[in-house]
Amino acid sequence: MRDFFPGLAGVAATKSHISSVDGQQGILEYRGIRIEELAAHGTFLETAYLLLFNELPTSSALQQFENDLRRHRRIKYRIIDLIKCLPEHGHPMDALQAAVAALGMFYPTPDVRDPEARYWSAIRLLAKLPTMVAAFARLRHGDDHIQPNDNLSYAENFFYMLFEQQPDSAVATMFDTSLILHAEHTMNASTFSGLVTASTLADPYTVISSAIGTLKGPLHGGANEAVIHMLEDIGSVEQVSVYLDQKMAAKEKIMGFGHRVYKVKDPRALILQELAQRMIKDEKHDSLLTIAHVVEREMEQRLGHKGIRPNVDFYSGIIYYQMGIATDMFTPVFAMARVAGWLAHCFEQYQQNHLFRPDQIYEGPHNRPYEPIESRGHSSSVT
Ligand SMILES: CC(C)(COP(=O)(O)OP(=O)(O)OC[C@H]1O[C@@H](n2cnc3c(N)ncnc32)[C@H](O)[C@@H]1OP(=O)(O)O)[C@@H](O)C(=O)NCCC(=O)NCCS
Numbered sequence: 497m498r499d500f501f502p503g504l505a506g507v508a509a510t511k512s513h514i515s516s517v518d519g520q521q522g523i524l525e526y527r528g529i530r531i532e533e534l535a536a537h538g539t540f541l542e543t544a545y546l547l548l549f550n551e552l553p554t555s556s557a558l559q560q561f562e563n564d565l566r567r568h569r570r571i572k573y574r575i576i577d578l579i580k581c582l583p584e585h586g587h588p589m590d591a592l593q594a595a596v597a598a599l600g601m602f603y604p605t606p607d608v609r610d611p612e613a614r615y616w617s618a619i620r621l622l623a624k625l626p627t628m629v630a631a632f633a634r635l636r637h638g639d640d641h642i643q644p645n646d647n648l649s650y651a652e653n654f655f656y657m658l659f660e661q662q663p664d665s666a667v668a669t670m671f672d673t674s675l676i677l678h679a680e681h682t683m684n685a686s687t688f689s690g691l692v693t694a695s696t697l698a699d700p701y702t703v704i705s706s707a708i709g710t711l712k713g714p715l716h717g718g719a720n721e722a723v724i725h726m727l728e729d730i731g732s733v734e735q736v737s738v739y740l741d742q743k744m745a746a747k748e749k750i751m752g753f754g755h756r757v758y759k760v761k762d763p764r765a766l767i768l769q770e771l772a773q774r775m776i777k778d779e780k781h782d783s784l785l786t787i788a789h790v791v792e793r794e795m796e797q798r799l800g801h802k803g804i805r806p807n808v809d810f811y812s813g814i815i816y817y818q819m820g821i822a823t824d825m826f827t828p829v830f831a832m833a834r835v836a837g838w839l840a841h842c843f844e845q846y847q848q849n850h851l852f853r854p855d856q857i858y859e860g861p862h863n864r865p866y867e868p869i870e871s872r873g874h875s876s877s878v879t
Contacts (some may be wrong), residue, residue: 500857512548514840515680519757524764527551537769541565541650544836547620547680548843551559552593562650568623569644569653571595571710572602576631576641578792584636587656588828589712590722591632593705594627599624602702608697608846615857617700618839621656623837627827630657642747651675654832659820674815677764678830680837682757686710686717691850694845703842708831714751716836719809720826722751724817727791732782736790740798741825752793752810752871759803774819784814797837 501507515526524531527546534543534646538552545553545561553561578598582591597637603620605613634657642657651672655663663671682686690707694700711717730739743750775786792806816826 498855498857503756504688507681509567509852510691510841510845512682512844513550513846514837514842515682517682517757519755519759522758522760522763522766524681526561531763532767534676535673538676539650540672540833540836541677543676543679544622547836547840549789564619565623565650566644566646568619569627569646571599571624571627571631573857575599575602575628576635579628579631579641580635582632582636586636587712588629588632588636588824589708589718589831590638592828592831593708593712595628595632595702596621596625596708597705598700599704603610603701604699605699608694608699614843614846618843620701621704621835621839625832626654627657629832630654630826632828633658633822633825654820664818667775670775670815671819673771674768674812675829678812678833680834680840681808684716685713686834687838687841691841691845694851695840695852696803697846697849700839700842703839704835707834707838708780711831711860712827712833717808717809717827717830719751720816720830721823722811723788723809724813724823724826725753725789727784727814730787730791733787733790736787736794740791740794746796750791750799752806752813753799754804755807758805758807761805763808764808764812765806765810768808769806770813772811772818775815784817788814 513527515524516528517524526534526543527550529546529552534546534838536689538546541562542558545551545558572620575595575598579591582594591845599620600836603617607613627644635641642660644653645656647657648662649668649672652662655661655668655671662668685689689710690703693703693706698706714722730736740750772785772788773779776783779786788810792810795804795806812830813823813826816829817823821829
């Protein structure tokens with residue numbers, strides 16, 4: 497009998513130097529540096545640099561990196577036209593995936609192992625993702641696309657492109673911290689799907705569009721959006737208990753809880769919860785944050801013994817909601833941050849490439865006769 501690991505749980509798919517998770521102690525490190533340190537002292541762009549180049553940048557290296565990114569924030573008018581053509585009710589993650597795939601057609605990468613080509617693809621993807629996300633957010637409502645403002649920081653510029661006004665500096669800093677916390681997380685589903693694509697030596701744009709498609713699902717990045725819908729559905733602290741009982745009786749998952757690796761509270765959730773509390777100073781009786789706190793308390797009683805605790809998506813949505821970002825834009829914002837980690841893994845894969853081609857255990861029949869069409873009585877269904 498061959499070994500079979502559903503969902504590849506516990507199977508090491510690669511050797512990596514990028515990040516590590518200790519799920520028992522709740523420790524996440526990027527290139528050996530704890531996320532608490534990065535969140536307290538760093539910026540998202542320093543973090544992206546660290547993930548991509550293995551070191552925190554010197555001030556001149558950071559300046560060069562930031563300048564390169566600022567110069568590449570604009571997107572071609574044809575990409576804007578493409579985004580305009582997408583259905584306004586379509587999910588923004590689909591729009592982002594399509595726009596990133598199209599981006600690769602404008603910047604062909606004939607040799608993915610060329611360091612120069614890798615650098616510029618990373619710059620373009622990091623710089624242009626926020627522009628594409630903001631463009632879809634506005635164009636779908638018939639508003640004009642707002643050109644990036646080179647005088648603004650990465651976080652400020654995103655808000656400016658989204659809302660036509662700069663955020664106050666506390667909001668920009670919190671948003672930047674949230675991007676740091678979402679930038680990387682070892683071998684999760686979207687990173688793995690990017691890795692599989694990279695192993696075929698597909699270009700970084702294609703790799704990132706694969707990863708975006710995988711991040712969209714509600715069991716992965718889409719959970720932050722689902723959490724807000726859940727908290728809105730619950731509606732009041734008095735309803736929490738009934739809601740959880742019903743969901744659990746129906747064997748449904750509670751969004752924003754549980755993790756394949758963490759058996760304690762996700763360290764990112766701890767920092768994001770603190771940010772949410774700092775942001776929402778006067779917590780009203782039935783505010784989303786208050787309901788979230790009660791959900792967490794009630795869940796601890798119900799499933800804490802199984803190690804099911806809040807993950808990164810539980811509090812991030814509340815922060816974005818408070819910032820005025822539309823719920824369906826939460827996962828694209830996650831992608832804007834995670835692109836740093838995806839790219840780091842993609843480049844690591846190119847350097848130690850081995851095509852992914854796993855095996856399967858076939859459980860179907862063999863040697864079935866070919867039945868003539870006239871004698872086929874059964875109705876078919878897609879499996
Ligand atoms: C993230 C997730 C897919 C990890 O799941 P996993 O490692 O495959 O674990 P399983 O789904 O097999 O769950 C193991 C057990 O815990 C339960 N469980 C896991 N997450 C749960 C949740 N969020 N709510 C209720 N029960 C949960 C399962 O029902 C299962 O119970 P059982 O042992 O009685 O069958 C899962 O926790 C989940 O679906 N969470 C909700 C979605 C979410 O927040 N995703 C974002 C992840 S960062």
